[in-house]
Amino acid sequence: xxxxxxxxxxxxxxxxxxxxxxxxxxxxxxxxxxxxxxxxxxxxxxxxxxxxxxxxxxxxxxxxxxxxxxxxxxxxxxxxxxxxxxxxxxxxxxxxxxxxxxx
Amino acid sequence: xxxxxxxxxxxxxxxxxxxxxxxxxxxxxxxxxxxxxxxxxxxxxxxxxxxxxxxxxxxxxxxxxxxxxxxxxxxxxxxxxxxxxxxxxxxxxxxxxxxxxxxxxxxxxxxxxxxxxxxxxxxxxxxxxxxxxxxxxxxxxxxxxxxxxxxxxxxxxxxxxxxxxxxxxxxxxxxxxxxxxxxxxxxxxxxxxxxxxxxxxxxxxxxxxxxxxxxxxxxxxxxxxxxxxxxxxxxxxxxxxxxxxxxxxxxxxxxxxxxxxxxxxxxxxxxxxxxxxxxxxxxxxxxxxxxxxxxxxxxxxxxxxxxxxxxxxxxxxxxxxxxxxxxxxxxxxxxxxxxxxxxxxxxxxxxxxxxxxxxxxxxxxxxxxxxxxxxxxxxxxxxxxxxxxxxxxxxxxxxxxxxxxxxxxxxxxxxxxxxxxxxxxxxxxxxxxxxxxxxxxxxxxxxxxxxxxxxxxxxxxxxxxxxxxxxxxxxxxxxxx
Numbered sequence: 271x272x273x274x275x276x277x278x279x280x281x282x283x284x285x286x287x288x289x290x291x292x293x294x295x296x297x298x299x300x301x302x303x304x305x306x307x308x309x310x311x312x313x314x315x316x317x318x319x320x321x322x323x324x325x326x327x328x329x330x331x332x333x334x335x336x337x338x339x340x341x342x343x344x345x346x347x348x349x350x351x352x353x354x355x356x357x358x359x360x361x362x363x364x365x366x367x368x369x370x371x372x373x
Numbered sequence: 374x375x376x377x378x379x380x381x382x383x384x385x386x387x388x389x390x391x392x393x394x395x396x397x398x399x400x401x402x403x404x405x406x407x408x409x410x411x412x413x414x415x416x417x418x419x420x421x422x423x424x425x426x427x428x429x430x431x432x433x434x435x436x437x438x439x440x441x442x443x444x445x446x447x448x449x450x451x452x453x454x455x456x457x458x459x460x461x462x463x464x465x466x467x468x469x470x471x472x473x474x475x476x477x478x479x480x481x482x483x484x485x486x487x488x489x490x491x492x493x494x495x496x497x498x499x500x501x502x503x504x505x506x507x508x509x510x511x512x513x514x515x516x517x518x519x520x521x522x523x524x525x526x527x528x529x530x531x532x533x534x535x536x537x538x539x540x541x542x543x544x545x546x547x548x549x550x551x552x553x554x555x556x557x558x559x560x561x562x563x564x565x566x567x568x569x570x571x572x573x574x575x576x577x578x579x580x581x582x583x584x585x586x587x588x589x590x591x592x593x594x595x596x597x598x599x600x601x602x603x604x605x606x607x608x609x610x611x612x613x614x615x616x617x618x619x620x621x622x623x624x625x626x627x628x629x630x631x632x633x634x635x636x637x638x639x640x641x642x643x644x645x646x647x648x649x650x651x652x653x654x655x656x657x658x659x660x661x662x663x664x665x666x667x668x669x670x671x672x673x674x675x676x677x678x679x680x681x682x683x684x685x686x687x688x689x690x691x692x693x694x695x696x697x698x699x700x701x702x703x704x705x706x707x708x709x710x711x712x713x714x715x716x717x718x719x720x721x722x723x724x725x726x727x728x729x730x731x732x733x734x735x736x737x738x739x740x741x742x743x744x745x746x747x748x749x750x751x752x753x754x755x756x757x758x759x760x761x762x763x764x765x766x767x768x769x770x771x772x773x774x775x776x777x778x779x780x781x782x783x784x785x786x787x788x789x790x791x792x793x794x795x796x797x798x799x800x801x802x803x804x805x806x807x808x809x810x811x812x813x814x815x816x817x818x819x820x821x822x823x824x825x826x827x828x829x830x831x832x833x834x835x836x837x838x839x840x841x842x843x844x845x846x847x848x849x850x851x852x853x854x
Contacts, residue, residue: 277553288546295539301531308538315545322553330558331549334500338545341507348514349534355518355527365535368528371603 280321287314301356301365305349312342377438384432384443386425387451388491394418395484402477408469415462415480419487423455439559442497445851449699450494450626453706457618458487460710460826464717465611467820471721472609474521482519486512486615490623494630499548499558502627506544506591509620510537516615517608529607536590536600544587550580560634567639578642585643591624594684595653598677602665605673610720613669614713617676618706625683629698637690647688648779654681655786662793669726671793672712675752678786679705682767685779689770692849697766699852700845704751704763707834711748711827715741718823734801742801744831751834753794754787759837766845 287310294307316335323331353363360367382389398414426448434444462483469476489508496502514537518530552558554576555566566572586597593601605613632640640647658678665671683705686697718741719725719734735742751758764787771780837844 281550281553284546284549288542291542292539295535304535308535308542311539311542312545315542315549318546318549319552322549325553326556328556331552334503334549334552334558337500337504341504341511341541344507344511345514345534345538348511349538352514352518352527352530352534355521356531359524359527365531368531370528371525371606 274324275321277321277325280324281318284314284318284321287311287317299365301353301363304365305346305353308349309342309346312338312345380432380435381437384429384435384437385441386429387422387455388441388488388495390422390425391418391455391484391488391491394421395481395488398481398484402481406475406477408466408476411477411480412462412466415484416459418484419455419459419462422491423452423459426452426455436497440498440501441492441495443495446626446630447495449848449851450623451491453703454487454490454494454619454623457615457622457706457710458483458490460714460830461611461615461619463822463826464614464710464714465609467823468609468611468717468720470820472520479516479519482512482515483615486516487619490619493623494626496627497560497630497634499552502631503541503545503548505627506624507541509623510541513537513612513616513620516612517604519612520609523607523609525607526609529604532600532607533604540587540590540597543583543590547580547583547585547587550576550583554580560631564634564636567635581639581643582646585647588624588628589650592621592628592680593673593677594650594680595657595677596650598654598657601677602661602670602673605676606667606669606726610669610713610717610724610726613672614710614717617672617709617713621676621680622702622706625680625687625698625702629687629695632687633695640688640690644688647684648776651681651684651688651779652782654678654684655782659786659789659793662790665793666728667726668716668728668731668797669713669724671728671797672709672716675790675794676705676709678790679752681786682764682783685776685783686767686770688779689767689774689776691770691774693766693770693773695852696845696848697763697770699848700766700841701763703844703848704759704834704837707830707837708748708751708758708760711744711830711834712752714823714827714830715745715748718820718827728797728800731797731800732803736804741827744827746798746801747831747834749794749798751838753791757838759834759841762838762841 291307291311291314295304298304298307316338319331319334356368357363401410401414429443430448433448436442469479486509489505489512492501492505496505514530514534517533518526520526554572555563557563557566590597655678658674662671662674683698683701686694686701716725751760754760754764768780
């Protein structure tokens with residue numbers, strides 16, 4: 271039996287990953303990198319759920335992680351389709367190019 | 374051990390009907406591509422789900438596994454969502470016909486989005502909360518960017534996708550923190566675990582705050598509103614109607630259920646923050662709407678303000694607050710469907726969303742202009758309209774809970790909002806300027822189904838404004854307990 275990792279450490283790691291992903295979403299301008307940063311944020315939440323599930327010795331956290339995984343996949347599928355449309359319409363992957371509506 | 378009985382399946386039948394209709398529609402599209410067949414299939418699916426409500430009601434209230442609950446509250450909002458989904462499908466038909474291209478999948482995604490909203494209002498657990506929200510969101514990404522040649526649609530779709538995914542991550546992280554602290558994801562059990570003590574309040578507070586961020590984004594309340602004007606402008610008009618009504622309504626219904634389960638004390642630490650959000654939403658929405666020249670953007674800012682009004686009712690709490698939220702949501706649904714319905718009917722290959730497009734509309738299309746006028750007056754809250762009754766109940770709830778400052782700010786904001794609603798209204802009565810008359814593009818052909826949907830909604834709105842008694846009775850018996 272291995273010594274278990276304290277819940278706080280897991281949550282801290284997840285929080286750090288979440289913050290890194292959020293910074294990526296805010297700073298990056300290339301749409302593909304923004305999507306990757308979003309994946310990091312979503313996976314950080316998955317890690318937090320697994321950690322929480324481990325604290326209570328329940329499977330719920332892992333079940334939730336599976337849901338997050340499948341939802342992230344669906345989101346990326348639609349996201350990449352939009353990236354293709356963006357490339358076709360604006361001939362660039364720069365997210366700032368797609369910013370013509372103001373007011 | 375989870376066991377499903379026949380009774381559970383009967384109680385689930387509205388959700389099952391709409392899910393089955395989605396699968397059936399997918400098969401229809403695979404073998405027989407025809408926009409009309411797809412529309413009929415979608416309408417039949419939503420109508421079937423609606424018809425299943427009384428059947429399901431015979432089993433209410435019932436907890437179906439840990440995830441979903443079917444009670445009077447859920448039944449009420451399910452009915453509202455299905456009616457709105459039906460109306461959007463009807464309105465979309467003529468609009469899509471003018472757009473061209475392959476349109477069948479639009480109805481499929483619309484059905485899925487409605488199913489997501491339905492799952493939201495029935496959810497009693499973080500898992501179903503999250504799944505319902507994501508089914509709704511992912512469907513919306515597709516709907517927003519649906520017209521293939523629209524650059525604005527792609528831009529709006531990408532903006533919505535990035536912000537919605539980020540806010541979903543916030544929501545999930547908040548859920549994870551709460552689960553880590555409480556060890557349960559069921560709404561109904563959280564209150565008792567919290568009362569048991571020995572939980573770290575800080576983690577819970579951060580968790581609830583993150584859930585608020587996620588939900589606040591969906592509702593487009595200030596300061597999470599930045600996406601709303603661009604997405605409203607870029608999305609096809611019927612989809613904008615769907616975002617304004619079904620997406621926001623389902624999330625708000627869930628918010629009220631969540632905090633009703635947790636108990637009012639949980640909201641207390643957030644009361645100043647939530648009140649600030651409500652005030653900010655009202656002012657941001659109404660003040661920024663003044664400067665807009667695009668009708669869809671005006672309606673976007675107006676809906677930000679309306680979410681602020683709704684938050685006042687939410688903060689008032691109690692059964693009067695729940696009544697006010699429900700009545701206001703119904704009035705808001707009907708009025709917004711009419712307003713965006715008029716924009717939809719006027720839109721052809723180009724969206725009819727510039728305020729100049731409405732110059733002299735009354736002299737060209739009197740019925741349509743009158744309908745739009747009624748919707749604008751109802752959004753503003755002129756007496757004898759549904760919007761007035763909604764605001765009246767919100768104010769009553771606010772005053773009953775002694776939220777004087779919020780009530781006063783609400784009244785002030787209502788007055789500000791008249792300016793931009795009436796600006797659009799006056800534009801419809803102006804004559805088209807000489808010489809430019811020929812430049813006004815021809816109006817798209819008459820869409821029978823769109824007009825029928827508008828006429829029905831219009832009847833509903835007038836009825837709610839003039840004789841709200843029966844609806845209030847229904848809400849009291851179903852929602853407020």
